[in-house]
Amino acid sequence: MALRKLKPRTAATRFYSISTFEEVTKTVPEKSLLQPNKKSGGRNNLGRITSRHRGGGHKRMYRVIDFKRDKRGVPAMVTAIEYDPNRSARIALLQFPDGERRYIIAPDGLKVGTSVTAGSDAEIQVGNALPLKNIPASTFVNTVEMIPGKGGQIGRSAGNSLQLMAKEGDYATLKLPSGEVRKLPLDCYATIGIVSNGDHENISVGKAGRSRWLGIRPQTRGMAMNPVDHPMGGGEGRSKSGGGYQHPESPWGQYAKGLKTRKKKNQSSKYIVKRRK
Numbered sequence: 001m002a003l004r005k006l007k008p009r010t011a012a013t014r015f016y017s018i019s020t021f022e023e024v025t026k027t028v029p030e031k032s033l034l035q036p037n038k039k040s041g042g043r044n045n046l047g048r049i050t051s052r053h054r055g056g057g058h059k060r061m062y063r064v065i066d067f068k069r070d071k072r073g074v075p076a077m078v079t080a081i082e083y084d085p086n087r088s089a090r091i092a093l094l095q096f097p098d099g100e101r102r103y104i105i106a107p108d109g110l111k112v113g114t115s116v117t118a119g120s121d122a123e124i125q126v127g128n129a130l131p132l133k134n135i136p137a138s139t140f141v142n143t144v145e146m147i148p149g150k151g152g153q154i155g156r157s158a159g160n161s162l163q164l165m166a167k168e169g170d171y172a173t174l175k176l177p178s179g180e181v182r183k184l185p186l187d188c189y190a191t192i193g194i195v196s197n198g199d200h201e202n203i204s205v206g207k208a209g210r211s212r213w214l215g216i217r218p219q220t221r222g223m224a225m226n227p228v229d230h231p232m233g234g235g236e237g238r239s240k241s242g243g244g245y246q247h248p249e250s251p252w253g254q255y256a257k258g259l260k261t262r263k264k265k266n267q268s269s270k271y272i273v274k275r276r277k
Contacts, residue, residue, distance in 0.1 A: 002022065003018065004017065005017045012206060015204050016206030017202070019199065023197075024081055024082060024083050025112055026080035026081070029082060030101055032101065034062065035061065035062045036062070037061055039057070041054055041055040042055060054215060054217060055217050056215055057216075058085070058213050058215075063082075063103050064103060065103045067152040068151040068152075068189075071096065071118060073118075073119040073121070074117070074118075075097075075116070076102070076115070077094065077095045078092050078110060078114045079094070079095045080093040081112060082103075087157065089156065089157060089195045089196050089200075090105075091103045091104065091105060091106055092105075092110055104127075105195060106195075107195060108159075108193060108196045108197075108198060109196075110193070110196070116128055117129075118130075118189070120134050122134075124139065126192055128191070128192050129189050129191045130192070131188065132144075132164065133167065135190065135192070137165065137167065140193065141191060142160060142162065142191050143155055143191045144189075144190040145188035145189050148185055148188050158195055158198060158200035159194065159195060159198030161177065162190070171185060171186060171271075172185075176276070179274075180272060181272070182271050183271040183272075231246065231253055232249065
């Protein structure tokens with residue numbers, strides 16, 4: 001999971017870095033676990049752009065991931081660690097004794113040939129999935145459910161993990177990657193370990209074209225526009241809205257820094273012990 005820096009033979013490769021992919025053991029994905037992945041280009045069902053700066057990019061097939069880990073008590077063998085273009089983490093291919101194969105998000109340190117299990121009586125080892133009530137405090141977990149049986153929702157991206165702080169009553173207290181501390185039901189399943197490919201955050205894209213490969217289109221700064229096009233446009237030289245200071249905001253006037261967008265009457269607020277800020 002190291003990074004490789006390219007020699008600066010061209011201007012584009014001067015700051016370019018890529019993953020070494022040394023942990024990847026199989027380059028051809030499992031055909032039975034692939035699905036078409038249609039791109040929206042940031043447009044909704046009416047054809048209107050609702051998410052800007054999206055479009056193009058390389059074609060991808062979706063890898064069906066087992067977030068629920070609902071094949072309980074059956075040991076599975078890790079047959080391969082694979083690259084997934086749809087996520088920052090690596091994925092692991094599991095082979096069950098009955099011949100069924102499933103993908104899971106690969107934790108750091110999971111090796112080919114290891115046996116992993118999901119269930120309340122599973123051992124505390126990397127790759128095993130257990131309910132939070134059976135996991136010791138201070139353990140680092142990933143792919144954690146927020147509602148029992150719904151499947152892992154948090155702690156899924158590269159290098160992420162949640163730390164189990166305490167258990168009290170029907171709830172476990174976990175520290176999220178953002179720093180937020182919140183309660184989750186003890187029956188929620190979690191996978192032991194830290195998500196693989198932790199060096200992903202250190203990758204330098206290096207050139208504009210590489211962002212286009214990922215389906216990310218160019219974005220023009222508001223301050224580079226005219227007043228008719230953006231609230232922060234205009235002015236002689238660099239200025240916020242024609243010379244006077246103005247808080248950074250979107251083209252439609254919503255503040256970009258510090259504005260709280262969370263609903264004040266959100267039902268889940270009672271489960272948050274400590275905010276991330």
